[in-house]
Amino acid sequence: MADLKKVSAKARKSAFRNWIYGNLTCFSQEHMQTFGYLAAMLPVVDELYDNDEDKVKSISTYRTFFNTEPQIGTMVVGLTVGLEEARANGEPLDDDTINGIRAGLMGPLAGLGDSIIVGTFIPILLGIALGLSTGGSVLGPLFYVLVWNLAMYFGMKFAFNQGYELGGSAVEALVGPQSAALRSSIVMVGTMVIGSVAATWINITTALEVPFSADSSLVLQDTLDSIFPKLLNFFFVWLCWWLMTKRKMSPTLVMGLLVVVALVGVLVGFFNPGLSY
Amino acid sequence: MGINIVQAVLLGLFACLASLPGMGGTTIGNYTLGRPLVGGLVVGLIMGDIQTGIIVGASIQLVYIALVTPGGTVSADVRAVTYIGIPLAILAIRAQGLDPSSEAASGLAASLGAAVGTLGTVLFYGTATMNLVWQGIGWKAMDGGNWKTIKKTIPLVDFVLPWISHIAFSFIPTVVICLAGESMVGLMKDYLPMDGVAMKTLFTVGSLLPAVGVAILCKQVIQKPLDWVTFGLGFTLAAVMGCNLIASALIAVFFALINYKVEQLKTARPALAADAAATLDDEEEEDI
Numbered sequence A: 001m002a003d004l005k006k007v008s009a010k011a012r013k014s015a016f017r018n019w020i021y022g023n024l025t026c027f028s029q030e031h032m033q034t035f036g037y038l039a040a041m042l043p044v045v046d047e048l049y050d051n052d053e054d055k056v057k058s059i060s061t062y063r064t065f066f067n068t069e070p071q072i073g074t075m076v077v078g079l080t081v082g083l084e085e086a087r088a089n090g091e092p093l094d095d096d097t098i099n100g101i102r103a104g105l106m107g108p109l110a111g112l113g114d115s116i117i118v119g120t121f122i123p124i125l126l127g128i129a130l131g132l133s134t135g136g137s138v139l140g141p142l143f144y145v146l147v148w149n150l151a152m153y154f155g156m157k158f159a160f161n162q163g164y165e166l167g168g169s170a171v172e173a174l175v176g177p178q179s180a181a182l183r184s185s186i187v188m189v190g191t192m193v194i195g196s197v198a199a200t201w202i203n204i205t206t207a208l209e210v211p212f213s214a215d216s217s218l219v220l221q222d223t224l225d226s227i228f229p230k231l232l233n234f235f236f237v238w239l240c241w242w243l244m245t246k247r248k249m250s251p252t253l254v255m256g257l258l259v260v261v262a263l264v265g266v267l268v269g270f271f272n273p274g275l276s277y
Numbered sequence B: 001m002g003i004n005i006v007q008a009v010l011l012g013l014f015a016c017l018a019s020l021p022g023m024g025g026t027t028i029g030n031y032t033l034g035r036p037l038v039g040g041l042v043v044g045l046i047m048g049d050i051q052t053g054i055i056v057g058a059s060i061q062l063v064y065i066a067l068v069t070p071g072g073t074v075s076a077d078v079r080a081v082t083y084i085g086i087p088l089a090i091l092a093i094r095a096q097g098l099d100p101s102s103e104a105a106s107g108l109a110a111s112l113g114a115a116v117g118t119l120g121t122v123l124f125y126g127t128a129t130m131n132l133v134w135q136g137i138g139w140k141a142m143d144g145g146n147w148k149t150i151k152k153t154i155p156l157v158d159f160v161l162p163w164i165s166h167i168a169f170s171f172i173p174t175v176v177i178c179l180a181g182e183s184m185v186g187l188m189k190d191y192l193p194m195d196g197v198a199m200k201t202l203f204t205v206g207s208l209l210p211a212v213g214v215a216i217l218c219k220q221v222i223q224k225p226l227d228w229v230t231f232g233l234g235f236t237l238a239a240v241m242g243c244n245l246i247a248s249a250l251i252a253v254f255f256a257l258i259n260y261k262v263e264q265l266k267t268a269r270p271a272l273a274a275d276a277a278a279t280l281d282d283e284e285e286e287d288i
Helices: A009-022 A034-048 A052-063 A074-088 A095-132 A139-166 A170-173 A177-201 A222-228 A232-247 A251-268 B005-018 B025-033 B036-047 B049-063 B077-094 B101-143 B147-160 B162-191 B195-219 B225-237 B243-270 B270-287
Strands: A210-213 A218-221
Touching: A009 A034, A009 A074, A009 A139, A009 B025, A009 B147, A009 B243, A034 A052, A034 B101, A052 A074, A052 A095, A052 A210, A052 B101, A052 B147, A052 B195, A074 A095, A074 A139, A095 A139, A095 A177, A095 B005, A095 B049, A095 B195, A095 B243, A139 B025, A139 B036, A139 B049, A177 A232, A177 B195, A177 B243, A210 B049, A218 A222, A218 A232, A222 A232, A222 B005, A222 B243, A232 A251, A232 B195, A232 B225, A251 B195, B005 B025, B005 B036, B005 B162, B025 B036, B036 B049, B049 B077, B049 B195, B049 B270, B077 B101, B101 B162, B101 B195, B147 B162, B162 B195, B225 B243
Parallel strands: none
Antiparallel strands: A210 A218
């Protein structure tokens, strides 16, 4: 037990780099992030095992389908680097155990990453960036490029190292029951900010007027505003959400439907952007 | 003023980098260069009009504020939205003599971007399908069981060969469409007057589309009917009380802190929470 094998810092670095760059470069519908994963494990496997036969056997473990939110998924890669190291030192880890852990994590982490990174963090950053780019200022895009890439680089590095060092418990802490309080609070911030986004950035108004007599008419937009400001924004967001979740429509189909709604709305005079060249 | 060949080639190159799945990687490619706001800066630099580029990029960004692609289902293609949509929108806005920061211009940009983006999903499926060929080469090497071959082939499959897919499905379409762009935009102006049904519909669609983007976000975070109250509070803060997004976020964090403490107490006192949790779980299961 004197000389336990250890993955060198160099191999870990190149595994990390291969993953954060190559997680989706060779994407197909059949094997989404599998080749990114293989590319990431390659330097680690190459270093841990002495003969070619063991190397081939070890890399073959990672042939199975893998797909998650790739940025938070960096943690899983770090974790398997740690597991592979343990296996090379004779721990009884078979392919099924490793793949069971991978498969068990990729779903919850995809949900977590999609809702927190893509669904909350990016929109908030973009929201601030859009505010900064009023009138075409370069400040907005620059802000996003800097903050997003720095946050992701250090975040992924942290996730990778956490996964590597702490093994299974680290990832479970993030998806396990103890994390429920943190997760629901983060999602709560996201939900409220999205509500504000819906009121700020969408601008749906109606041009419909119902004439009562020669000189008086009902301006529908004014009536709606007196019920609740920007009510149409709320209604259309809710409608799209309802179509996608309850009617299981794809976003593309919903967009198509909105084109029909717009056309009919224009024809009956409900919508009129009132523009000219 | 149109797009010359050098500009078109540069746009094509960025399309290769920024796609999902792109050669710039996920973080730098898709989530940085592929965001319309950042793309607006890049396209603006290439076309020599940074200000218009960013304004147009910002309008299109609103539609795709949260382009989540769960399990690889893609509703809009970022390379098309950003590196075909933005250049065409800039040309169209110039051709029609609109003020770039006017609502008309941003509506035009949003619907043009969305139209191109939806059509662009063809490019996404094309790239992903062609990558199957390269993955096939990878599987063959792995089946062979020769470590030296495997060691050489996997990086080749993951980092190099997909460039061929991108030349076919990102580079060439972007270059061709951007070069043809000016005449397409000119034709549009002649045949589609602004007060006709087609253009009115186009602009109306532009104002409706951000609702889809926000709804995709809602799909991520709204799990039970009561979550709409949380959403509604955020909506009210902005619509009625005039809070901007940073102010709303601060208020949201405050409520989330309270929520965090309550949830923590629940786990700290399992006996008390047991009843409540049982009923809560039932509700959640039904909704999911």
